[in-house]
Amino acid sequence: MPDRHPTGPDPAALLDPAPLLDPAPLLDPATWSCPVPLREGAVVVMGHGAGGALSAELIDDVVVPALAPDPGAVLRSLGDAAVVDVGGATVAISTDSFVVRPLAFPGGSIGDLAVNGTVNDLAMAGAQPLYLTCALILEEGTGLDVVERVLADLGAAARRAGVSVVTGDTKVVESGHGDGIYVNTTGVGLVAPGVRIGPQQTRPDDVVIVSGPIGDHGVAVLSVRDGLLFDTQVRSDTAALHGLVAAMLATGAEIHTLRDPTRGGLAATLNEIARSSDVGIEIDEPAVPVRPAVANACAMLGLDPWSVANEGRLVAFVPAAAAEDVLDAMRAHPLGAGAVAVGRCLDRHRGTVVARTALGTTRIVDLPQGEQLPRIC
Amino acid sequence: MPDRHPTGPDPAALLDPAPLLDPAPLLDPATWSCPVPLREGAVVVMGHGAGGALSAELIDDVVVPALAPDPGAVLRSLGDAAVVDVGGATVAISTDSFVVRPLAFPGGSIGDLAVNGTVNDLAMAGAQPLYLTCALILEEGTGLDVVERVLADLGAAARRAGVSVVTGDTKVVESGHGDGIYVNTTGVGLVAPGVRIGPQQTRPDDVVIVSGPIGDHGVAVLSVRDGLLFDTQVRSDTAALHGLVAAMLATGAEIHTLRDPTRGGLAATLNEIARSSDVGIEIDEPAVPVRPAVANACAMLGLDPWSVANEGRLVAFVPAAAAEDVLDAMRAHPLGAGAVAVGRCLDRHRGTVVARTALGTTRIVDLPQGEQLPRIC
Numbered sequence: 001m002p003d004r005h006p007t008g009p010d011p012a013a014l015l016d017p018a019p020l021l022d023p024a025p026l027l028d029p030a031t032w033s034c035p036v037p038l039r040e041g042a043v044v045v046m047g048h049g050a051g052g053a054l055s056a057e058l059i060d061d062v063v064v065p066a067l068a069p070d071p072g073a074v075l076r077s078l079g080d081a082a083v084v085d086v087g088g089a090t091v092a093i094s095t096d097s098f099v100v101r102p103l104a105f106p107g108g109s110i111g112d113l114a115v116n117g118t119v120n121d122l123a124m125a126g127a128q129p130l131y132l133t134c135a136l137i138l139e140e141g142t143g144l145d146v147v148e149r150v151l152a153d154l155g156a157a158a159r160r161a162g163v164s165v166v167t168g169d170t171k172v173v174e175s176g177h178g179d180g181i182y183v184n185t186t187g188v189g190l191v192a193p194g195v196r197i198g199p200q201q202t203r204p205d206d207v208v209i210v211s212g213p214i215g216d217h218g219v220a221v222l223s224v225r226d227g228l229l230f231d232t233q234v235r236s237d238t239a240a241l242h243g244l245v246a247a248m249l250a251t252g253a254e255i256h257t258l259r260d261p262t263r264g265g266l267a268a269t270l271n272e273i274a275r276s277s278d279v280g281i282e283i284d285e286p287a288v289p290v291r292p293a294v295a296n297a298c299a300m301l302g303l304d305p306w307s308v309a310n311e312g313r314l315v316a317f318v319p320a321a322a323a324e325d326v327l328d329a330m331r332a333h334p335l336g337a338g339a340v341a342v343g344r345c346l347d348r349h350r351g352t353v354v355a356r357t358a359l360g361t362t363r364i365v366d367l368p369q370g371e372q373l374p375r376i377c
Numbered sequence: 378m379p380d381r382h383p384t385g386p387d388p389a390a391l392l393d394p395a396p397l398l399d400p401a402p403l404l405d406p407a408t409w410s411c412p413v414p415l416r417e418g419a420v421v422v423m424g425h426g427a428g429g430a431l432s433a434e435l436i437d438d439v440v441v442p443a444l445a446p447d448p449g450a451v452l453r454s455l456g457d458a459a460v461v462d463v464g465g466a467t468v469a470i471s472t473d474s475f476v477v478r479p480l481a482f483p484g485g486s487i488g489d490l491a492v493n494g495t496v497n498d499l500a501m502a503g504a505q506p507l508y509l510t511c512a513l514i515l516e517e518g519t520g521l522d523v524v525e526r527v528l529a530d531l532g533a534a535a536r537r538a539g540v541s542v543v544t545g546d547t548k549v550v551e552s553g554h555g556d557g558i559y560v561n562t563t564g565v566g567l568v569a570p571g572v573r574i575g576p577q578q579t580r581p582d583d584v585v586i587v588s589g590p591i592g593d594h595g596v597a598v599l600s601v602r603d604g605l606l607f608d609t610q611v612r613s614d615t616a617a618l619h620g621l622v623a624a625m626l627a628t629g630a631e632i633h634t635l636r637d638p639t640r641g642g643l644a645a646t647l648n649e650i651a652r653s654s655d656v657g658i659e660i661d662e663p664a665v666p667v668r669p670a671v672a673n674a675c676a677m678l679g680l681d682p683w684s685v686a687n688e689g690r691l692v693a694f695v696p697a698a699a700a701e702d703v704l705d706a707m708r709a710h711p712l713g714a715g716a717v718a719v720g721r722c723l724d725r726h727r728g729t730v731v732a733r734t735a736l737g738t739t740r741i742v743d744l745p746q747g748e749q750l751p752r753i754c
Contacts, residue, residue, distance in 0.1 A: 049549025066528035089464030151443035172426025
């Protein structure tokens, strides 16, 4: 095999167990576990983790083909909660690793995110969250008091959400191979009979609702990030949304699709749904709630608030006839007080999201490439 | 609060969101996400992740109190598979993060471990593994071909084990904050009615069985670790053991306790069971199978093979009357061909493991501190 990497051994060869039995020059694992310079797109870049087009590419081109060679119903759910049968029960399962930097920010910490993020993924499938697992990757030298504080936040968030952390794992990596604490949580929840929520349920004419102002989480985290520090009163919106979803379901309305617009923000979420539901989406741009402080911070940083992560907001697609009932129920819940209808689905320009501006013109809302906000959750 | 860390800001203060709103000197998250020198045991050290006494201390003193302030049945299971009720089904849940270094080694890779390790945790609870989640933390700059190869191994191992990877997550961290790829898998399995396996079932007089030679995995990984390279024909024993467990259960014997001796090896596993089951354990030292190549490598490295990790072996505690049947069933299975009875439980020296040596003397088998083999899985 020709060496495709003139500056070092071929990583593929190094991964092959056969050459590893040969103690000769290939036996230098450091050459492929160490960072290497970007080279013709053949390496992982930060944008692969940011929830935009690059993330989607990585999942579609690399992850799914390897893990799911014969795509079926279950496999489509990669990246969201999977809904599966377990001994006759309809169960939602979701996993998320949290690598947010810094570990604490106005309004929350990685401990809160690790609970709320996974609980929300279950809630977006209409599931009642029941159990969480918690796996830590600790960096050698991290203060045990930091670990304690993160776990205290995590435990408190779990109790607030009414979920039990039932099992866990702890690994330690050397200084320089981690960043304090990385947390993975995986959640298991129960989907009630008759509840069917998912992008395949979206219909043209569905009304698009957002549960409150967008962009708070991303701006709160960036405001305390090294190299970016700025003064803001914006706090992360991190919250567990299953109570809000239960209130929405209690109206009896047929909720078609729910999604929490985390990495990649509202823009990524709308694009994903437009594509997976095969509908066009038109958003009334002035109707989308953005706090002035968030808008100002985004203007300062050159960010689009529609692409900034949220951790306690949801986007709902509901039949037009039920929209008012659902909005009323949401506004009666503390986490949906700012709910508004922001647009609707169309059977035109399927797969594409457009925004109607205050001037009455329309613009295409692109799937963000995703590199603008690394490690936001 | 006095500054307990004269060389830098108090990490606890930095984790508090309130001071983070103050842009003054506390606003340097790098000071607590960066490694700091060891200081009076108040920081994470590599041994906290190695499955020995330090790991147990971290879990008992830090993790469990934060996540489970009112210890109950479920909470005791932290670190193993939890067995819970989900909509009337008895479900086992287990999570594990994999940070093995290097990513590939004779006999397997992090992709194999990530499947087999979690499948085995479910199998040790007597569960039929059904579903896995897969969450990746990728280091910026890692070759996409390395990612592809790891995922190919992971997918192949899942297919061999008959489990579906149903959902996933991908995060990316900057160069110098990861090590190529870290993988978390969480597994969900179904426990058949009537199956009750766990340390609380262990009884004095139970026979202790190991399924084959121990220490292969740890030696295989160390043989290709940078700084340690040595020539060996030992290959990792990584394998999914639920088929072997099913064969054992099919004998109709009452299997009391099962455990896969991973981090911390046989010594840690026996100690954990002696403590949690409140029995004494006596092992016939010459009966414990260790390959000569493993024994030689351990002698060279100053390691005790009983403390070296395994990834495809199990330890079973079964009633004496059923031991022969169980051994026969194990030996008829490819993954249990080397099964042997190595000792028994006693109602003396409860909580303590002793080994009877070839000379007829006894020695106490200590819980390893755990620092000898970092990042072995």
